[in-house]
Amino acid sequence: MIVFTLGTINFPFHRSVDWLNSLLESKLINEPVVFQHGTTPVNNLNHPLVTLHKSLTRYEMQDYIKKSSLVVSHAGQGSTRNLAELGASFILLPRLKRYGEHIDDHQLIFARQVEQFGIHYCTEYHQLVRLIRQRPLPYFGRLFEAPLLVEHLINHYQSLDASIYSKTTR
Template structure:
């Protein structure tokens, strides 16, 4: 199964769904596709939509998927990485009315440079990135949470 995650941001993100739909309809994607679509209205004969789901259902869908194609939200990307999943991240962009700013571009850049994810944008074909993902082994994810907590604790202790 391919799990497509759009998150819960109030602005729609149809650009990604249009590309995934095209690949499923043409037979490039053969797997079942489940989409957590949030506030993005979209109709398809090829994908199953779940606008808002419980934590338990999200966790199960992460576990059941072979590939995660997600907006570049920190929670979605890091959850997939912690579960050892292959991830294709797509930044929601201001120019398309998908977000209020382009902060997701930075997350995509950093995570891709570190070998955690693959990314898709308008300069690439999603089909090519999906084929690339078949042989992609993500770098083991190392959260910076403990380091950040240590820095904050040291700072507070020094006050």
């Protein structure tokens, strides 16, 4: 099984739908596909191997990822981190501003940065074809050793609160 995940941001990601259709028509993909599409229209994605999901819970997504042979994912930092920690074989497909897939190219910048760790990404169909034919090895490990933003903010504001409290009690 292959998992495609586009995230849930409110921008269409037509390129991914078109590319999946081409991969299915050419039979480069001939196994079941779970396609989490968010707000992207999928009217023209009607193939017996494809199961469509507008959204999935975190646990449902993790279950599909663990069972998959490959994941093709938007290049969101949270999704990428999750894929790496689960030891998935995955390809990043950054959303690009020029196609109206996002407000800027931060996903492309991020994908270029994590490439140094052996993470594969593609911005062109022929690159995706090559990576489907020669699938990346599963990635095992943490991409980021730094704490999550939430952890950082909690720690920062707890120390800030303590600092303010100590100044008011003097």
